[in-house]
Amino acid sequence: MITHPTAPELIDSVIRFIEERAAPQLKDRDAFLCRVAVNALAAVRREIEQGPAAEDAAAERLRALLGRDGDFATLNAALCDGIQAGTIAPLDPAVLAHMKASIIDQVRIDQPQYSGLRTLTQGS
Amino acid sequence: MSDLQAALTDLAPQLGGTRIEGLRRLSGGASQETWAFSLDGERPLILRRKPPGTASVTGTATPLATEAALIRAAAKQGAPVPEVLAICDPDSDVGEAYVMAAVEGETLGKRIARDDNFAAIRPKLAFQCGEALARIHAIPLDGSLPPLNRSSALEELAKYETVYRSLGARRPILEAAFRYLKDRAPPLDRPVMLHGDFRNGNIMFHPETGLAAVLDWELVHIGDPAEDMGWVCTASWRFGGQKPVGGFGDYADLLAGYEAAGGTPIPLERVLYWQMLGSLKWGVMCEGMYASFANGTDPSVERAMIGRRTSECEIDLMALLERAA
Structure with a gap:
């Protein structure tokens, strides 16, 4: 329904306003919180663009892993329950592969500069 | 003169001096305050203290006197730690606190x-x-x-x-x-x-x-x-x-x-x-x-x-x- 401006465009405009106009007026703790706020907006922007595909892919992997149907939240909870109860081994290669793909997608949204992301993607 | 400045001035002889100068707050955690000052304008010192009014309520936090005792015990083993110069009781004018020598270097x-x-x-x-x-x-x-x-x-x-x-x-x-x-x-x-x-x-x-x-x-x-x-x-x-x-x-x-x-x-x-x-x-x-x-x-x-x-x-x-x- 909405064609423009897109949500990412609106977020970019707000980030630009904060960085160019608002941030220079702030100091000390407010300046720090302002940087955190910009980081939060940037994460929201990445989540809008990458989040749906990441969740679809995770749900698809979970269906194959657990051999049953369901939405992401249900299947993710089932995986957690199984690991907690000891019925799913934490080092099972298929479990590890799912968790690895999921966490790479999530850190690409949350903190794409984090050095641990490079470590894990280069190590494989 | 602030209350803390006055209380530290009373403590100065125990620290080996007479005057407290340049007292300033360095950081403010909720459970600990850190202050810097100099003794007689030449020796840089650090005060760690529980913010007034919070003493002994937190329960899980290590008492500052325990922290200071451990720093002294570590020094005895040759570990690099700041020299602890004084330990203050919770009911002293300074409050629950200890004073140590400032160490030069970087923590970031x-x-x-x-x-x-x-x-x-x-x-x-x-x-x-x-x-x-x-x-x-x-x-x-x-x-x-x-x-x-x-x-x-x-x-x-x-x-x-x-x-x-x-x-x-x-x-x-x-x-x-x-x-x-x-x-x-x-x-x-x-x-x-x-x-x-x-x-x-x-x-x-x-x-x-x-x-x-x-x-x-x-x-x-x-x-x-x-x-x-x-x-x-x-x-x-x-x-x-x-x-x-x-x-x-x-x-x-x-x-x-x-x-x-x-x-x-x-x-x-x-x-x-x-x-x-x-x-x-x-x-x-x-x-x-x-x-x-x-x-x-x-x-x-x-x-x-x-x-x-x-x-x-x-x-x-x-x-x-x-x-x-």
Whole structure:
């Protein structure tokens, strides 16, 4: 329904306003919180663009892993329950592969500069 | 003259001087205040004190007198720590506090791990950390010290799992780490005095001479010597540096320094176990801090965003789980 401006465009405009106009007026703790706020907006922007595909892919992997149907939240909870109860081994290669793909997608949204992301993607 | 200035002036003779100058607040944690001042305009000193009105309510926090006693005990073993000059009672005019000598150096983790002025000394820092830990761990557990908490790997895991379960989060990597670590928990077969928060950011380093002083003793407790070794290697404290020990050094140097200073050798696998527990612990703590945003206790954007840092701990845990598989 909405064609423009897109949500990412609106977020970019707000980030630009904060960085160019608002941030220079702030100091000390407010300046720090302002940087955190910009980081939060940037994460929201990445989540809008990458989040749906990441969740679809995770749900698809979970269906194959657990051999049953369901939405992401249900299947993710089932995986957690199984690991907690000891019925799913934490080092099972298929479990590890799912968790690895999921966490790479999530850190690409949350903190794409984090050095641990490079470590894990280069190590494989 | 402020009340604190007056109270410190009364204390000055005990510190070996007469005048207190340049008193200023350095940082403000909720549980601790840090103040800098100079004695007679020449000796830089630091005051650590509980904010007035909060004394003895917190319960879990180590009393500052205990912290100061441990710093003195560490000094006796030759560990690099600030000299403690005076310990003040909770009902003194200063309040619950201690005064120590200021030490010159850097505590900002990012600068230590990455700045050019540390480039020459950086290869020596992990060895020095190992030496310092061996000396701290040599503090005798002989009853001359105040009573301290004692915690095994299983007890640490139980503590953080209780927090995690209470938050209602469902995160498979945290579940896998709890399962993996519980199944392999080492017994507390050789309990030692631990610093409890030994990591880049809590250690003062000098760009020319390296490790200058181990700071921030409020989490001191008794436990597995590899707990301190693993925490300084936990990836959350590398500040963008590429090396495992604090972002600045290698495992082999940490372990070699530990042995060179008389520490009982610790296998790397046991350090990695506690490193994984460290990432798990910090991940749960990030979730807990986010919970204080979600329930309205602290509505700041900072608290909200810390919930997006749990995934950093999870990607570090993932690398360790993959290595273990």
